[in-house]
Amino acid sequence: xxxxxxxxxxxxxxxxxxxxxxxxxxxxxxxxxxxxxxxxxxxxxxxxxxxxxxxxxxxxxxxxxxxxxxxxxxxxxxxxxxxxxxxxxxxxxxxxxxxxxxxxxxxx
Numbered sequence: 393x394x395x396x397x398x399x400x401x402x403x404x405x406x407x408x409x410x411x412x413x414x415x416x417x418x419x420x421x422x423x424x425x426x427x428x429x430x431x432x433x434x435x436x437x438x439x440x441x442x443x444x445x446x447x448x449x450x451x452x453x454x455x456x457x458x459x460x461x462x463x464x465x466x467x468x469x470x471x472x473x474x475x476x477x478x479x480x481x482x483x484x485x486x487x488x489x490x491x492x493x494x495x496x497x498x499x500x
Contacts, residue, residue, distance in 0.1 A: 414466030
């Protein structure tokens with residue numbers, strides 16, 4: 393491999409995109425936390441145990457990955473080097489995505 397390619401840094405992302413990414417990351421985080429709190433309150437008032445849906449729990453790695461990418465873009469101004477972060481590699485992320493979509497399709 394060419395050493396020039398290995399030492400190349402990702403290009404900077406413009407200020408409006410960074411602001412939009414930061415707003416999106418904040419909104420996603422607020423949605424996840426508020427959703428969990430509201431779900432717990434509703435379950436408590438109905439006298440049920442707090443048992444989240446398996447589909448929502450299985451989607452948590454994707455939410456974490458999106459939050460990390462948006463946060464990284466907002467703070468550092470470029471896309472993170474390891475894009476399949478909650479997983480060891482991008483291949484494993486794609487495999488998980490295929491299994492997740494198949495399971496959600498078969499469930500309905």
